[in-house]
Amino acid sequence: MAGADSPSTALRRRDLCTRGIRLVGKMRSDVIDLLDTYVERQGLDASASVAAVEGVPPAAVERWDEQTGTQRLLENLAAYRAFRTLLAQMLEEQREQLGEADAALGRALASVLLQVSAFAYHLEELLQLESRSPPSEEGDGPPPQPHLSLFEQKLRGLGVLRELAQWAVRSSRDLRQLAKPSPGTGSAPGLAESP
Amino acid sequence: DSHIQYERVGADVTMKCGSMDWDAAVTWTANGTDIDESHLNGSYLILKNVDLSQSGQYSCYEGSSWHLKYQTYLRVGTPPKEPVLMCRSNNYPKGFYCSWHLPTPTYIPNSFNISVIHGTKEMVCEKDAIPKNRCHIRYLQLFSTVKYKVTLTVTNALGKNFTTLTFDEFAIVKPDPPESVVAKPVPNNPRRLEVSWQNPSSWPDPESFPLKFFLRYRPLILDQWQHVELSDGTLHTITDAYAGKEYIIQVAAKDNDIGTWSDWSVAVHATPWTEEPKHLTTEAQITETTSASTSSFMAPPTTKICDKGAMVGSGAVAVCWTAGLVVAAYSVLFI
Numbered sequence: 001m002a003g004a005d006s007p008s009t010a011l012r013r014r015d016l017c018t019r020g021i022r023l024v025g026k027m028r029s030d031v032i033d034l035l036d037t038y039v040e041r042q043g044l045d046a047s048a049s050v051a052a053v054e055g056v057p058p059a060a061v062e063r064w065d066e067q068t069g070t071q072r073l074l075e076n077l078a079a080y081r082a083f084r085t086l087l088a089q090m091l092e093e094q095r096e097q098l099g100e101a102d103a104a105l106g107r108a109l110a111s112v113l114l115q116v117s118a119f120a121y122h123l124e125e126l127l128q129l130e131s132r133s134p135p136s137e138e139g140d141g142p143p144p145q146p147h148l149s150l151f152e153q154k155l156r157g158l159g160v161l162r163e164l165a166q167w168a169v170r171s172s173r174d175l176r177q178l179a180k181p182s183p184g185t186g187s188a189p190g191l192a193e194s195p
Numbered sequence: 196d197s198h199i200q201y202e203r204v205g206a207d208v209t210m211k212c213g214s215m216d217w218d219a220a221v222t223w224t225a226n227g228t229d230i231d232e233s234h235l236n237g238s239y240l241i242l243k244n245v246d247l248s249q250s251g252q253y254s255c256y257e258g259s260s261w262h263l264k265y266q267t268y269l270r271v272g273t274p275p276k277e278p279v280l281m282c283r284s285n286n287y288p289k290g291f292y293c294s295w296h297l298p299t300p301t302y303i304p305n306s307f308n309i310s311v312i313h314g315t316k317e318m319v320c321e322k323d324a325i326p327k328n329r330c331h332i333r334y335l336q337l338f339s340t341v342k343y344k345v346t347l348t349v350t351n352a353l354g355k356n357f358t359t360l361t362f363d364e365f366a367i368v369k370p371d372p373p374e375s376v377v378a379k380p381v382p383n384n385p386r387r388l389e390v391s392w393q394n395p396s397s398w399p400d401p402e403s404f405p406l407k408f409f410l411r412y413r414p415l416i417l418d419q420w421q422h423v424e425l426s427d428g429t430l431h432t433i434t435d436a437y438a439g440k441e442y443i444i445q446v447a448a449k450d451n452d453i454g455t456w457s458d459w460s461v462a463v464h465a466t467p468w469t470e471e472p473k474h475l476t477t478e479a480q481i482t483e484t485t486s487a488s489t490s491s492f493m494a495p496p497t498t499k500i501c502d503k504g505a506m507v508g509s510g511a512v513a514v515c516w517t518a519g520l521v522v523a524a525y526s527v528l529f530i
Contacts, residue, residue, distance in 0.1 A: 025452075058340075059339070059340070060336045060337070060338055060341070061337055061338060064337045065288075162340055163340060166338050166339075167338070169453060170338040172451075172452060173403050176402060176403040176404075176405070177403050180402055180403070
């Protein structure tokens with residue numbers, strides 16, 4: 001069981017959570033704008049249903065309110081590391097397909113990729129605060145994709161962005177849960193780890 | 196034997212007198228009143244183009260013995276039209292509820308069946324006791340991109356109808372309006388009103404799922420609202436109120452990230468602080484009146500329009516020439 005936080009640890013956690021919430025809020029706003037641009041530039045139907053794509057971490061979670069703080073951080077970190085790889089792939093594909101013809105889409109993708117990387121780093125800092133080293137990235141990331149047709153690539157991209165938008169909402173809630181002070185113990189709720 | 200018979204409005208209804216032959220002598224009554232023979236075809240009762248007023252108890256008696264041979268309760272109605280269905284989450288992330296009604300009454304009993312499917316999973320919608328046209332569902336998953344599909348089927352003795360609603364988790368989030376809205380004047384501030392409110396009590400976790408607010412206000416004498424969006428806190432001071440005017444104020448709420456705005460809260464009224472008028476005694480009034488004729492006109496500082504040197508005339512009717520020009524100009528306009 002984790003002991004009670006020192007006041008400075010609790011303050012640092014709260015500060016990191018607050019900054020993380022702002023970061024993820026901006027990211028979500030940019031992802032939603034990017035979704036509109038992506039759908040338009042790729043000639044897709046905004047209401048198209050996209051089946052779950054292999055390698056895209058689903059934001060959907062059961063018993064969300066029962067998760068410990070460490071679980072939240074680990075799941076978030078795994079997700080954003082995966083999105084970092086997926087967005088880099090999308091950027092590469094976009095450059096191959098459209099080249100300089102659609103620099104705006106490329107810039108928007110690059111901007112979101114940067115924010116995803118920044119948030120992943122932010123999560124690593126939060127994990128370190130819990131005296132827990134972030135897991136290594138070896139072997140992480142989505143499995144290698146079979147060759148996809150151009151249309152399949154576009155649909156996959158749509159699925160990636162939609163799921164990222166969901167994650168941005170979930171992450172904001174996760175950080176708010178983490179930032180809650182626990183009454184009496186001085187530690188944030190749900191951060192108790194099994195021995 | 197007695198039973199219930201359902202018929203559509205406008206239908207032609209034929210009632211047989213139980214097992215009596217067609218040519219048997221019978222008497223039919225409707226709610227205890229004899230029915231005229233013109234409605235009979237032998238022993239059959241014929242009701243053409245029935246309407247709602249013809250609902251009631253119909254009885255058939257054997258002619259001579261007055262034995263009751265047949266009784267039925269006729270209920271005239273309509274098959275159901277497509278029901279109106281609405282689903283909403285006012286207690287996110289706990290769950291959501293769906294409620295429904297028929298656009299027009301059928302005048303006969305209806306039964307409702309609702310199914311909720313999330314992906315491949317069928318979910319249970321627990322019916323509320325009150326109101327009875329409502330059921331609620333607990334979320335098993337949060338942050339899912341998979342849509343929910345809700346189908347409501349309404350059935351009665353004359354037919355059935357259904358409607359389907361498809362939505363995602365975030366789209367139906369709509370909090371209840373803020374509660375306990377209070378607006379108070381601010382002492383010594385004639386243009387301020389302090390407004391406070393509380394999160395709706397149905398919103399279970401405002402810390403992890405914070406609400407933002409929209410405040411609107413206007414003086415009663417004007418139609419146009421002023422709006423302010425507030426991203427946190429449940430307190431706001433209006434600083435541009437018209438002095439002395441009564442205001443009407445309302446607040447709405449929305450989850451910070453998802454869903455739609457609540458309905459407006461109950462309206463509250465408030466008037467900004469005004470200075471108490473000074474009450475004069477009779478002696479003071481006399482003193483005031485005596486001195487009024489000897490003092491020159493002094494415009495209040497904020498409304499100063501001319502210098503002393505530009506005055507014409509004297510005493511109580513001293514008027515600066517600039518003011519005189521303005522008055523003259525307006526007079527010309529209105530002639």
